[in-house]
Structure formats: C-alpha cells, structure tokens
Amino acid sequence: MEYLINITARAERDLEALYEEIHAEDSEAAMRWYRGLREVILTLEMLPNRCPATRENPLLRHLLYGRKPHIYRVIYRILEKQKQVEILHIRHGARRGFTAAGFEGQEP
Numbered sequence: 001m002e003y004l005i006n007i008t009a010r011a012e013r014d015l016e017a018l019y020e021e022i023h024a025e026d027s028e029a030a031m032r033w034y035r036g037l038r039e040v041i042l043t044l045e046m047l048p049n050r051c052p053a054t055r056e057n058p059l060l061r062h063l064l065y066g067r068k069p070h071i072y073r074v075i076y077r078i079l080e081k082q083k084q085v086e087i088l089h090i091r092h093g094a095r096r097g098f099t100a101a102g103f104e105g106q107e108p
Contacts, residue, residue: 002045002046003045003083003084004083005042005045005087008086010088014089015090037066037072040074044076044085044087048076051064070092073090073091075088
C-alpha cells in the first residue's frame with residue numbers, strides 16, 4: 001500500500017538551504033544530486049519501514065543519502081493510521097544528533 005509523502009515546512013526550508021549551499025543552479029552535477037535526493041525521498045511512499053529508527057528517538061526513522069563525506073539524513077516518521085510519511089528534517093549526517101523534543105507528543 002502506498003503512503004502519502006508530506007514534507008513539513010521545516011524540511012522544505014532544509015531542502016531550500018541545501019539547494020543554495022551546494023549551488024545546484026550553477027552546477028549540473030549538484031542539480032543531479034539534489035534531484036536524486038528529492039527522488040529518494042519519494043521512494044518512501046512504497047516501503048517507509050525499510051529505514052532504521054534514529055538513535056535520538058525510536059519513533060522516528062532516517063534515510064541516508066549520498067556518499068562519504070557528503071551523507072545527508074532525512075528524518076521522518078510514519079503515521080500508519082493516515083498512511084502517511086511525514087518528512088521532518090534533512091541534515092548533514094556528520095552533524096551532531098538532533099533534538100527529538102520538537103517531534104515528541106505527536107502521534108507516531
């Protein structure tokens with residue numbers, strides 16, 4: 001069964017910042033990489049449970065994209081009742097763990 005992908009405002013801001021950071025509009029290779037990231041996010045509609053839980057919060061999962069040292073984490077949660085995958089945050093994998101506090105208290 002397919003899940004609806006919902007990219008939160010925060011994750012959209014993360015994508016916009018990443019687009020600017022890698023200068024995607026000035027580089028064909030960077031644009032291909034960026035499009036690949038967006039496409040891999042959309043693959044979560046078919047198998048969202050394939051990715052592991054985050055170490056910060058076992059109710060959240062993360063999808064890794066890229067090659068070392070440029071690996072990015074797509075943090076998301078699965079809302080089973082709504083058949084929805086909610087993309088919460090996109091960050092460089094080398095950064096410290098995120099604070100899961102902003103995502104607690106919401107239906108997993």
